[in-house]
Amino acid sequence: MSLKIRLARAGTKKRPFYHIVIADSRSPRDGRFIERIGYFNPLLPKEKTERLKLDLDKVKAWMAKGALPTDRVLRFLDQAGVMARPKRNNPERAIPRKERKVMAETKEKEKEALKEAAKAKAAAAAAAAPA
Numbered sequence: 067m068s069l070k071i072r073l074a075r076a077g078t079k080k081r082p083f084y085h086i087v088i089a090d091s092r093s094p095r096d097g098r099f100i101e102r103i104g105y106f107n108p109l110l111p112k113e114k115t116e117r118l119k120l121d122l123d124k125v126k127a128w129m130a131k132g133a134l135p136t137d138r139v140l141r142f143l144d145q146a147g148v149m150a151r152p153k154r155n156n157p158e159r160a161i162p163r164k165e166r167k168v169m170a171e172t173k174e175k176e177k178e179a180l181k182e183a184a185k186a187k188a189a190a191a192a193a194a195a196p197a
Contacts, residue, residue, distance in 0.1 A: 069133035071125065073106060074099060083107055086120060086139060088128050103128070106142070122148060 068091045075096055077083030084106040087099035104120035111117070125148060129135075135143055144151035158166055 069100070069128065069131065071103070071128060071133050071135040071139050073136070073138055081109065083109075086142075088133055101128075118142060120146060122146060 070089055070091045072087060072089060072095070073084040074087045074089070075082060076085055085099075085102050086104040086106060088101045088103060089097075089099040093099065101124065103124045104118070106118050107116065120142060125143065129149070135149065140149060140151050143149040158169075161169070
């Protein structure tokens with residue numbers, strides 16, 4: 067049984083509120099969970115202390131038992147200093163989709179041109195070798 071520390075959505079339509087729970091990875095997002103260890107209210111300003119509450123002792127205990135946090139919960143744990151979050155870098159994400167497609171097509175054309183050049187070079191070397 068793989069355990070996850072994840073967010074379970076609560077609240078009404080257009081008014082999100084999340085419980086931070088320990089759950090089996092196969093259970094539904096808002097379904098069955100093992101233990102509730104905190105909450106997150108994204109509607110509050112970032113400087114409010116009521117925005118996020120986590121029981122760090124329980125988090126550490128569950129992580130010792132093998133529970134893995136999701137990406138969003140890992141951000142909270144990184145801010146709390148419990149677990150380090152690896153730095154990510156995806157420079158292509160900032161480029162609009164149409165431009166990304168054009169870039170991908172030009173990369174493919176460049177690869178094909180390099181392959182053809184390598185084939186031509188190999189053919190020229192093979193023709194020059196018997197002489």
